[in-house]
Every structure is written in structure tokens, then in C-alpha cells.
Amino acid sequence: MDIVKLFNSTFSDVAEFAGLGRKFIYYTSASTAQDIIRGEQIWMRSTQVMNDLNEINHGICLINQYLCLESCKLRDVLNNIDDGAFDCFLQYWNLFSRNFSSEVYIACMSEYDDKFPEGKLSMWRAYGDENSVAFVFNSNFLLNEWSDGYPLYSTKVNYDGGKYVPNFLDDLANGISDLELHPQDLGVLKNMLAWRCGVLAVSVKHSSFSEESEWRVVAIPSEWAPECKLSFSPEKIGLLPQPVVKLPLRDDEVHCWNNVSLPKLLHKILIGPSAFPSVVKQALSLELRNKVHNADDLFSDTGIPIRQNQR
Template identity: 35%
Template sequence: MKEFGKLIEVDDATRKFWAIFQPGYPERMVEVAEKKRRFAYYTNADTALKVISNKELWFRNATVMNDFSEISYGIDLIHKVFSGEAGERFREAVEDIFEGTISLVDKRLQGWMHDWELETYIACISEHSEDEDKSGRLSMWRAYGDTALVVNNAPMMAFTDKLAVYSAPVMYLSEDGYKARLDQITDAILINRKYLQSLGQDTLVTYIHHMLFHTAIVTKHPGFSEEREWRLFYRPNEEHSAAMERRVEVLGGVIQIVYVLPLKHDPKVGLFGADVPSLLDRVIIGPTE
């Protein structure tokens, strides 16, 4: 079971997992698909030109991106909330299904959280609306550059396990916001206790692992909410992609590893409608001479 993938092809078990452990995720995917939402990749003109001419998108390590706390924020939030009342309620609900489950989750997480922070490669895009077609979004120009590539949503809806690159909307949560979300998840666990018990303890441990991973990867401070960010991410330590090329590049004076996603239509490796002519809707030039 993968927590991200092509929405229309997921099985009932995955949909049930989303409903219990990732509330709101499938609704966001359906909204993007039904409303044919587009996305914008805000960057500088040099990078935008390279994306188009080289037909590739770079995924950078989370530790060297604009906000160095890209993943550490979500991990810190997990530690804070799970050490409090909401975390205790969650643990009690899980232990009531299978005693010892939390201990097994803790054992599995040893080392993984550190790896999530250090070995996750990300490309960030932003939900785009029609009223931004001409001028873009001021806050994004201020933060990310002078050029926006507006793209169609087909690849976002069709990234599959075969590609091993996944997409998800960012959650903008404060500590109180995550407490409320965890309480919502706990309520769903209590309602679906018999169903989760029928799956067995190993599956329940895996589900909780995926839930925590999702929180770590896609949670940001509410102060960034205007970005309406979605993340494309690749985890080479967990899953290899035949489509992704590993390179060493110098960016901003920093030598770093990047993974390169070719922009082409190649269903054999899990790429759907990702070729530049199909993908690119428009280019917006922001405030610049």
C-alpha cells in the first residue's frame, strides 16, 4: 500500500487508510482533478529557461532549500503533540486494538525520522488560480524569483508507485492545529476499531508509520499558508526510480546532490503527460526589469 498515487486507481484499502489516517487528502485530490486546477513553479528566469530547454525538473535535498526547516518543523510538531494529551489519547486508542503496537512503531521509527530529514528530495509548486494568470502572486515573487511556469495538473494526478515520486498538498498547522487533527484521527480509529483489528497488527504499525511520515514531509508553519504549496518528493533510500537521475551540482555556491526528473510522457516509468508541450500552460514574468 502506498499513501500517494493515481487517485482513480487506488484500492478500497488505500481509500480507507486515507479516510482514517490522512483526513482531507483525498478530498484535495478530487478538488484538483474536478476543477482542473493548475500549478505554478515560481523560480528565477535562469532556472525556468533550464527547465524548458533541458526538459527536466530538479529535486533538491530538503536541508539546502530556502526554508532549512522544511521537514524538521513537522518532526518537531510530532514530538510536541505526541508528548501531550492528544498523543496519549491516540496511544490508548491504538493499544486498545493491539497491545504493544506503539512500542513496535517506536522501534520502526528509530533512525527513520533522521533519514526523512536528511534524505528527502523535494520540488515545490503552488496551486494557481485564474485571477493569477497575468500577474501571479506577489508573495511568491518576493520569496522565490521573477518567473513562474504555470503547468497543468495531469502529472500531479498520475504519479504512480512505478515512478516512486509522490505528490501531496502541504498542511499548514500550528501545534493546536495538529492536536485537533490528531484528535480527528483518533476519533476515526475508535470508530473503525474492528476494521483495523481485522487487518492485523503489522498493517496497523505500517499505517501509523505512513501517517507520521506524511506529517513530517508535508507540514509547514501556518505563516506560509499563502503559498498554497504542493510537494513532489522522492525518497531514494526507500524506493528506487528508474526515471530519476542522480547528479552533483553547485547551486548558490553549495555543492549538493540533486535528483533530476525528465519531463516527458513515458508511461513505462510512470510519467503521464509530463512532456513540456502538454505540461506547460503559460509563463508569467514577475516584477523585473
């Protein structure tokens, strides 16, 4: 196994989830839902505009705590490759992590729970608005592997980071040790280890958020190759101009981006709490008709009443 294969193998939970035929739910506003259907894309936003930037700081702090441990297995493994290799990585990681929040873009979804076929009220309140919609997506698109054309990472969020982070990094250290690397391999290893720690940092949250059962699709535009097919451009969201990564919902078999077109991706669309649910359903159905066969059959009105203090 080479370095790339080792790091790709750390995303094994993706294949396991997709193999079980599980689904995701993506809560949003009716306006954003219309944009997604019309543009056949989801906008991935900078972690700098997250609801709580402390989420990333939480993950980075857990990684730094591990790297400072006397029992840090990664230190021993790197120094066995070359004396001082761990300190070299530590310097690189400290610089990388300081700039990381401005480098990474994410799209967030939750696992769809059949016990809550109409979605969770707490999630409607947190991520919808006065006219809310949720897409229920099939998960087979997760089986697309990272490529130069579509350099994306899909990761499950863990809510017990204090245990998860050191166990994950110990396992990764064991995998690196098995590769029998040489000093000349340290440049590639240092870069891949830093970005994997970065993805790990956005993959842990406080235990109080566990009901969200969240997954994240992660993009880091600064590491893209010239062959990248993703679009990175400024858009205006609300009153704030901001750069976004545009995640295409169109198949591109040439570049191994499959099962992401709306007919393959959509399982159903939930009309959530809304002052005008029938109007929202009619408008979105009209948008969808020229893209998906039997579009009307995909819609389900949850009937959840809207409250004036919902937001």
C-alpha cells in the same frame, strides 16, 4: 480496504484539486527556467538546503506533541492490534524522524490565483532573482498514482498545523482501526505510518506563510524499489554540489507517468521582473520551439518593474 489503499486515500485532496481544473505556478530564475525546458525535468532538492530547515522541525514537533497526548487515538488503535505496538512504533518513528531531513527531497509550487494573473509580487521577490520567470502548470499530472516506477507523493501544505496534525492522525487511526489488522501486519504498518508521518511533517508551515498556497511533490529515495525510473544524482547548484532527484517532464505510459510532458503540462510562462525581459522571452522561446507547438503564444510579459533592492 488494505493498508496501501488506506494510506493512498489520505492524499484525496490531490484528486479534488486536479478535478477542479486548478493550476500551479512555479516561480524561478530565467537560468533555471532554461534548464527545465532544455532538460525536460525539474530538480527536487534535499530538505537540508531549504530556506528554513525549521519548517520540517515544526512539522515533526507537532507530530511528537500528538504522540505524547493522553488522548492519542493512534496509541489505542495500535495497542489494540498487539500489546506494546505503539511503543514499538514510537521507537521506530524517533529514529526515522531524526534522519528524515537527509532522506526527503521536494519540489514546491503554489496554487495559481486568477485574481493575480501576473503572479504575486511577494513570491517574485522570494523565489525569483534579477531575471525571473514563472511557469503556470496544469494540475492533471497530480492524478498519477504512486507507483514503483514513480514513487512520488503530492501534498497540499496546511498552515494551521496545530489543529490539522492531530485531526489528520486521529482520522488515520480510525482508518487503521477499520482494517481489523493482526500482529503480523505491524511490520508493514509501522513502515507506512512512519513515512506518512514524514510526508505530513513537510506538509505543514507557520500561518504567516499562508499566502503562498503551497503544494509539494515529495520523494524519499531510500525507499525506492529497483523498478524506480527516477534519477538520483549529484549536481552543482550555485557553488554547492548536492544530490537531486530529477522529476522527468516526459510521459511514460508504460509506468503510469502521464500528462507531464511540456505540451500537456504548460499553460503559460510568465516573464517576471527582469532587467532584460525581451531577451529572456526570446531565449526561452527558442528553447521551447522544438518541444511545444506555437511556443511563442505561451509567453506573457508581466511588465513588473525590477528594483535594485528586489533581492
